[in-house]
Amino acid sequence: MADQVYSYEKLSQFALATFTKIGCSADHATLATKVLLSADLRGIDSHGIARLSGYVRLWEAKRVNATPNIRVVHESPSTAVVDGDGGLGLVVAPYAMKIAMEKARVAGTGWVAVKNSNHFGIAGYHAMMALDHDMIGMAMTNASPLVAPTFSVERLLGTNPIAVAIPADKQPAFVADFATTTAANGKLEILQRKNQDAPIGWIQKKNGDASINANELKDGGALIPLGSDREHGSHKGFCLGAWVDIFSAVLSGANYGPWVPPFVAFLSPPADPVGEGIGHFFGAMRIDAFRPAHEFKTHMDNWINRFRNAETIASQEKVIIPGDPEREMNAIRLKEGIPLNPKVVEDLQLLGEKLGVHW
């Protein structure tokens, strides 16, 4: 069945009504909706409204607190630790990123580690909050363990994404936002829906053998760190995922590694937690704490122009500046609407019926 297309407004209204229905304040529901839908607009369909019913199931299981008391529990001039009080990461993360930016205003940079949170949507949204303030923004999070370190058969890390948003002047901003695995889990979900195989190097079987089965994770398999195998640097992808895990959770007091609670409500969190909830890490750096912002942004224009216009391999596409595809998708989907897989639509209809929210 073909995708069905819905307007941004229609989907926003539904998400807003849903978040309101489970008890979020008007401000929180509005913010959660904006963050959630930014994924659909930017083409990262796995992290958008398709996850809404998952958030609600976590709330039903009392693993998401709709009325959190989000607060700073430790700080220094350029740092803070935020306790998310079990709230939606969609709400906790922008709160924490704002604090990072306030710290940066005074101290030049601000770095905020978050504990006791939940899935925060796309990392890029939070990093990009810095752009309008002539700041560089960074965001990381740990996540449910699905990734095996190089040489291991155990799922010990999440896909642990990193986002870095860097403003330019006339050029659009540089926005990198990527899972530290060879392929994000959302890429596997697309293959699953299409009944297609995955390339060698994305996933491994339960026993560690290479696999092309996009459903391998259901049989105890694991995602593979960026690099695919040791010969091609998967130990570096493991370093990246580990770094994100430690900054997000060991610094903040959240759960790390295999102790990170699963995103799906039908799996219980580990019985022996080492911290609270999942963890995030945010950074904001004021450009003019290093050099005049205009000077920096002019050089960023030059950087972007040079790379975008690099000579390419015949028959291949242009060099892609990080953030370009998502920004272009955002413009298209705002205008033409957001395509949803029929299974996602059905799931949202059921959600609406369950909560008494008009679809």
Add this chain to the structure above:
Amino acid sequence: MADQVYSYEKLSQFALATFTKIGCSADHATLATKVLLSADLRGIDSHGIARLSGYVRLWEAKRVNATPNIRVVHESPSTAVVDGDGGLGLVVAPYAMKIAMEKARVAGTGWVAVKNSNHFGIAGYHAMMALDHDMIGMAMTNASPLVAPTFSVERLLGTNPIAVAIPADKQPAFVADFATTTAANGKLEILQRKNQDAPIGWIQKKNGDASINANELKDGGALIPLGSDREHGSHKGFCLGAWVDIFSAVLSGANYGPWVPPFVAFLSPPADPVGEGIGHFFGAMRIDAFRPAHEFKTHMDNWINRFRNAETIASQEKVIIPGDPEREMNAIRLKEGIPLNPKVVEDLQLLGEKLGVHW
């Protein structure tokens, strides 16, 4: 011909005498020697004493200043920009990292961008300076352009390494230090010396085709970002290399991308520089700006234990904690000596004769 083994003391004395001979102060020569030799000790042979004659040739070409006036040219409570005055990166980098740590002492974190510097040895050395102070250390640098962005045939980025050093309590520290390419250039040099081919995914030909020729860079080929190809995430490796380039050079006012001056003296720097020298970026974060250091380090022990003892793939090695192999090598080489390739020995002998320094 087999490698020849030399003691750490012997190689240190030679490096110290060489740096002194070209005009470095006693303090600078001692520091440069320590940083340079830390690469040999840790097994990163491409970045150690094998580079000494290269540094001297850059000094002969007046591209390294042996008596730099290294200074802070811009700062905020948690940031600084350092002008390396064309000095050896081996000396400029520890200076900058110290400032990052001083900032962290007061502001919680410190972030220092450096311009007008040169090759700084191994990134890990600088990041590890933080460990004894209950801080997390970070170090990045850009480098001579040898890497083609995904879809391009042009060499626009260096191997741009990232190092992150994180203290633990009873366990040794977590020390990640890796080039943001599939393979570091040093790995190619080893294959070249052994007349062996490289795996597919490390390098590409001048026209962008895959290559297994370890000498391909001499024919205009390029290294490939971590990920190897688009299907396996090379665009993420490109994001990482770009991030390092921008933080190191666009923030500081150094040369970036294809404008980075080449490390080898026989190639001239670009005639149209966009900044000064090469750039680095350093970070220091005081652990107790987030949570009590002992608490953090105890959890790091738990993290490291859990990952080190993860179930492995039959017949494969254990999971490697970042920093373990280098630390073990360091202990062995301090005791048993440092093996040098005969070509490196010959190069050092010639250097000694040229400068009148006893080999």
